[in-house]
Amino acid sequence: MKRIAPLVLVLFALAGCDNQEQSKGDGAAPVRGLVTTIVASTGNTTIRRYPGVLEPGEITSLSFEVAGKLGRIDLSVGQRVSEGDVLARLDSEQFEVEIENRIAAVDEAEALLAQAQDSLGRQETLFERGTVSRVTLDDARTDVRTNQAKLTQAEKDLDSAREDLTEAIMLAPFDGIINSVDADSFATVSAGTTVTSIYDASFYEVSFSVNFDTVGQLIVGTPARIRLADDPDIALAGVVSELGERADTVSSFPVIVALKEDHPLIRAGMAVEVSFELDLPAEEGFLIPISAAIPEGQIPEDANPNSKVPVGMFVYDPETETVKRREVIMAGLRENKFLIIDGLQPGEHVAIAGVSFLREGMKVKLLPVED
Numbered sequence: 001m002k003r004i005a006p007l008v009l010v011l012f013a014l015a016g017c018d019n020q021e022q023s024k025g026d027g028a029a030p031v032r033g034l035v036t037t038i039v040a041s042t043g044n045t046t047i048r049r050y051p052g053v054l055e056p057g058e059i060t061s062l063s064f065e066v067a068g069k070l071g072r073i074d075l076s077v078g079q080r081v082s083e084g085d086v087l088a089r090l091d092s093e094q095f096e097v098e099i100e101n102r103i104a105a106v107d108e109a110e111a112l113l114a115q116a117q118d119s120l121g122r123q124e125t126l127f128e129r130g131t132v133s134r135v136t137l138d139d140a141r142t143d144v145r146t147n148q149a150k151l152t153q154a155e156k157d158l159d160s161a162r163e164d165l166t167e168a169i170m171l172a173p174f175d176g177i178i179n180s181v182d183a184d185s186f187a188t189v190s191a192g193t194t195v196t197s198i199y200d201a202s203f204y205e206v207s208f209s210v211n212f213d214t215v216g217q218l219i220v221g222t223p224a225r226i227r228l229a230d231d232p233d234i235a236l237a238g239v240v241s242e243l244g245e246r247a248d249t250v251s252s253f254p255v256i257v258a259l260k261e262d263h264p265l266i267r268a269g270m271a272v273e274v275s276f277e278l279d280l281p282a283e284e285g286f287l288i289p290i291s292a293a294i295p296e297g298q299i300p301e302d303a304n305p306n307s308k309v310p311v312g313m314f315v316y317d318p319e320t321e322t323v324k325r326r327e328v329i330m331a332g333l334r335e336n337k338f339l340i341i342d343g344l345q346p347g348e349h350v351a352i353a354g355v356s357f358l359r360e361g362m363k364v365k366l367l368p369v370e371d
C-alpha cells in the first residue's frame with residue numbers, strides 16, 4: 001500500500017492545528033475539549049447536475065404554397081410575433097392578373113353555354129316538326145353538356161386563383177419567436193421554399209447525456225430543475241420527456257428535459273444547469289469531514305473516488321467520557337467530505353478537530369456541536 005497522497009497529508013496536518021479547548025480539575029490531569037460532528041444519515045437521495053443549452057421544443061418552418069416574388073421582409077431573429085401577424089407577402093400583381101383572366105374565362109364559358117342552350121332549344125323544336133334528324137338533336141345536347149363542363153372548370157380555376165391570392169400572405173400560425181429568416185426581400189421563391197421559421201416561446205427543452213448508472217435511474221416523467229447559468233436565482237421545473245436507449249458515445253446516453261414553466265427572461269441558446277434528485281445506492285452511509293481522519297492512517301495513492309478504504313477515527317464514548325479509536329470504511333468523497341459506509345452509527349460523536357493530539361481512552365469534555 002502506498003503512502004497517503006500529498007493533498008490528504010496537508011488536510012490531516014491542518015486538522016491537527018485546529019483550536020482546542022481544555023479545562024483542568026483541581027489537581028487532576030488536563031481534560032481536552034472535544035470538537036465533534038454528530039453522525040447523521042446522508043439521506044436517501046443525491047443531486048446530479050448537468051450543463052446544457054435551452055433549445056426550442058419544436059421549430060416550424062414556414063413557406064408559401066404558391067410561387068412568386070417576395071415583397072419586403074421586415075423580420076429579425078429573436079423577434080416575438082403574435083398569432084395572425086403578417087410575416088411576409090408575395091407581390092399580388094401576378095395573382096390579380098390571373099384572377100382577371102379567370103373571370104374572363106368564366107364569362108366566355110357562360111356565353112358559350114348560353115349559346116349552346118339556345119341552339120338546343122331550336123333543335124328540339126325543329127325535331128318535333130320533323131325537319132331535323134335525331135343525330136342533329138343529340139349533337140346539340142352534347143354541345144350543352146360540353147360547355148357546361150367548361151364553365152364548371154372555369155369557375156374552379158377562378159376559385160383557385162382567388163385562393164392563390166390569399167396564399168400570397170404568410171401569417172404567424174401561433175404566438176412565437178422568429179428562429180431564422182431564410183429568404184431575402186424581393187427574391188423569387190418557389191412553392192415550398194422556406195422563408196422563415198418560428199418556435200413556440202412557451203415550450204423549451206434541454207438535451208444532454210448521462211452515464212449508464214444515471215440513465216438507469218431515469219424514466220420519462222422524472223422531475224428536474226433547470227437553473228439559468230446567467231441568473232442562478234431563476235430555477236424552473238422540468239420533466240424528462242425523452243430517453244435514448246442507445247448510447248450516442250461510449251457509455252453516454254442522450255436525455256431530453258422539457259420545461260414545464262415559462263419565464264419572460266428565458267431565450268433559446270441560454271446556458272442552463274439541469275439537476276435531478278435521485279435515489280442513492282444502498283451502500284451510501286454518512287458524510288464526515290476529512291479532518292476526522294487520524295493522520296497516521298494510510299490511503300493508497302492510486303485510490304479513486306469509488307475506492308473502499310479503511311480510515312481511523314476517534315469516536316466519543318458517553319459512558320466513560322473518553323474517545324475510542326475506530327476503523328471505519330470510506331467509499332470516496334462527496335462535498336469535500338468522506339463518505340463512510342461502515343463503522344459508524346447515527347447519533348455518534350466523531351472528533352473532527354485536534355485529532356492528532358488524541359489517544360485511545362483519553363478523557364475528554366464534549367463541546368457543544370455548532371450547526
